[in-house]
Amino acid sequence: MRYSALKILAEGLTGNKGWRPIWRQPEPKAEYDVVIVGGGGHGLSTAYYLAKTFGITKVAVLEKGWLGSGNIGRNTTIIRSNYLLPGNEPFYELSLKLWEGLEQDFNYNAMISQRGIVNLFHSDPQRDAYVRRGNAMRMAGADAELLDREALGKLCPYLDFDNARFPIKGGLLQARGGTVRHDAVAWGYARGADSRGVDLIQNCEVTGFLMNKGVCEGVETSRGTIRAKKVAVCVAGSSSRVMSQAGLRLPIESHVLQAFVSEGLKPVLPGVITFGAGHFYVSQSDKGGLVFGGDIDGYNSYAQRGNLPVVEDVCEGGMAIMPMIGRARLLRMWGGVMDMSMDGSPFIDKTPISGLYFNGGWCYGGFKATPASGYCYAHLLAKDEPHPTAREYRLDRFRRGHMIDEKGSGAQPNLH
Numbered sequence: 272m273r274y275s276a277l278k279i280l281a282e283g284l285t286g287n288k289g290w291r292p293i294w295r296q297p298e299p300k301a302e303y304d305v306v307i308v309g310g311g312g313h314g315l316s317t318a319y320y321l322a323k324t325f326g327i328t329k330v331a332v333l334e335k336g337w338l339g340s341g342n343i344g345r346n347t348t349i350i351r352s353n354y355l356l357p358g359n360e361p362f363y364e365l366s367l368k369l370w371e372g373l374e375q376d377f378n379y380n381a382m383i384s385q386r387g388i389v390n391l392f393h394s395d396p397q398r399d400a401y402v403r404r405g406n407a408m409r410m411a412g413a414d415a416e417l418l419d420r421e422a423l424g425k426l427c428p429y430l431d432f433d434n435a436r437f438p439i440k441g442g443l444l445q446a447r448g449g450t451v452r453h454d455a456v457a458w459g460y461a462r463g464a465d466s467r468g469v470d471l472i473q474n475c476e477v478t479g480f481l482m483n484k485g486v487c488e489g490v491e492t493s494r495g496t497i498r499a500k501k502v503a504v505c506v507a508g509s510s511s512r513v514m515s516q517a518g519l520r521l522p523i524e525s526h527v528l529q530a531f532v533s534e535g536l537k538p539v540l541p542g543v544i545t546f547g548a549g550h551f552y553v554s555q556s557d558k559g560g561l562v563f564g565g566d567i568d569g570y571n572s573y574a575q576r577g578n579l580p581v582v583e584d585v586c587e588g589g590m591a592i593m594p595m596i597g598r599a600r601l602l603r604m605w606g607g608v609m610d611m612s613m614d615g616s617p618f619i620d621k622t623p624i625s626g627l628y629f630n631g632g633w634c635y636g637g638f639k640a641t642p643a644s645g646y647c648y649a650h651l652l653a654k655d656e657p658h659p660t661a662r663e664y665r666l667d668r669f670r671r672g673h674m675i676d677e678k679g680s681g682a683q684p685n686l687h
């Protein structure tokens with residue numbers, strides 16, 4: 272079933288009786304070529320590109336809950352490619368390019384909205400750092416524009432430019448950045464994978480790996496044993512727990528990150544705005560709610576809820592740049608479990624165990640990576656070699672001393 276304006280019109284005139292569920296509910300088979308563990312954004316996009324681009328369709332995605340129940344449906348929906356380091360920037364730019372054609376590609380409305388993202392700067396040295404970042408972005412083929420105070424004032428007149436503590440001196444704009452409706456991304460990829468023959472199996476928790484003489488030959492699940500030539504794990508916040516079942520210890524810690532939504536307001540924000548002297552980012556949803564967030568809670572946890580000190584810290588960040596936000600009422604908030612790596616950058620790699628592959632360590636930036644992560648993971652699974660843009664995302668980079676420390680905070684996962 273293809274979606275189109277004509278289809279909507281035809282269904283509207285015939286009582287909407289022709290719509291069908293957008294994926295099947297298959298029983299797990301005994302064996303697959305590739306078993307993907309985790310039905311989040313990355314697992315589903317991997318399955319989609321495996322089937323569509325690399326022609327591998329004997330694939331199952333195993334999800335312990337329902338598709339999209341994890342961070343893919345919990346994030347603040349920001350996409351961008353405003354990275355500095357050569358290990359990161361080409362990868363995130365590939366992702367942004369894939370976002371730009373995604374809705375046509377998988378024929379699903381994911382409400383991709385390139386409204387722009389502005390990173391505010393508050394001092395001269397910070398402006399210089401953003402100039403450097405903007406140049407790095409342009410050299411990788413991305414767009415970047417430095418806005419001075421006057422240009423920023425035209426775009427966002429309500430910002431507190433003369434705040435005594437954090438005066439706003441300008442911003443780095445990436446006009447192609449923006450937001451995407453997060454759960455529609457999961458549904459679109461799921462539908463695209465399912466229609467190409469991939470089995471999407473919900474309520475199927477992986478409880479162990481089938482090992483034979485050091486080779487991974489499948490998985491044990493709550494719905495029985497499933498054999499596979501290749502097992503591809505991408506379970507985000509559950510990475511350490513799942514990989515420990517194969518005896519692997521990862522350079523990853525799990526932390527909670529919260530998100531917040533205000534009551535619906537008239538359109539006020541042009542795009543995404545981020546605070547440069549603290550951690551606060553905000554956009555406005557199509558329903559009018561201000562969608563915002565800040566730092567992780569800072570302690571290890573698998574709970575999908577956070578604590579009050581961070582609520583205060585996030586709201587203080589918002590008040591520092593746009594005091595008007597204090598007039599809006601908070602409607603809802605929730606938490607997700609983040610797979611924070613030691614240098615703040617992800618992994619897409621083979622593991623030391625033959626037949627077992629790993630994708631994770633996305634910290635709180637993995638939503639924007641969903642298309643490229645799936646594409647590059649599928650490339651690795653299909654060809655057994657890394658995609659050129661994901662070459663640096665190796666598990667052994669700490670041993671080799673090749674950290675990708677975008678923020679420069681050192682091996683300190685709760686600071687990235």
Ligand SMILES: Cc1cc2nc3c(=O)[nH]c(=O)nc-3n(C[C@H](O)[C@H](O)[C@H](O)COP(=O)(O)OP(=O)(O)OC[C@H]3O[C@@H](n4cnc5c(N)ncnc54)[C@H](O)[C@@H]3O)c2cc1C
Nearest residue numbers: 309311312313335341342343346347349477607637638639
């Ligand atoms: C509050 C919040 C705000 C965020 N904001 C942004 C943002 O604005 N921009 C951005 O780029 N990123 C953001 N992120 C990060 C982003 O959401 C994640 O990095 C990304 O979604 C992780 O990849 P995923 O979609 O595959 O994860 P998930 O959706 O969590 O998928 C992993 C899946 O694995 C399943 N699973 C776990 N264990 C097992 C098992 N044993 N067997 C089977 N299945 C299992 C889980 O149920 C889950 O569905 C945010 C995250 C949060 C929580």
